[in-house]
Amino acid sequence: MDTRYQKWVTASYLGAAILAGYIVSALAARLVGIYDLETRVRNIDLILRVSSVLLGAIAFFILVRHQKANQFMNEVMVELSRVSWPTQKETTSATMIVIIMVVISGVVLGFLDYLWTVLLKWVV
Structure with a gap:
């Protein structure tokens, strides 16, 4: 052992x-x-x-x-x-990609939420 x-x-x-x-x-x-x-x-x-x-x-x-x-x-x-652990550069670049994708997803979902709210106000 x-x-x-x-x-x-x-x-x-x-x-x-x-x-x-x-x-x-x-x-x-x-x-x-x-x-x-x-x-x-x-x-x-x-x-x-x-x-x-x-x-x-x-x-x-x-x-x-x-x-x-x-x-x-x-x-x-x-x-x-x-x-084999990733280097600091690889980790930083992957983290930045994740942050950018989260921001883009948040903007898209926020826009869809806004459209849905406007549509519901118009219908109701």
Whole structure:
């Protein structure tokens, strides 16, 4: 197994674990508000924070220890390193073409909207 990219894989696992902890924290905070648990349970904020951090840590350690996930993520990183990414000039020119086409489409749709409005006012 190619482990040249293991630090990036571990960093992506850390990001996924932080995101999972945040999502659980946000969802739990909403549920606490809906079910009015802050009046029933003492230190509910502390419980939510600790459980979110704990869930994130568990997710991180499960991902780091999972051999198939590590192998897959390392293969993804190898494939990403093989991709021929466009140059800055190519990216800039493609972006300019997209901007020009969006402006042209907006003008055409605006003109058609204006014609449709005039036609409806004339009919009605």
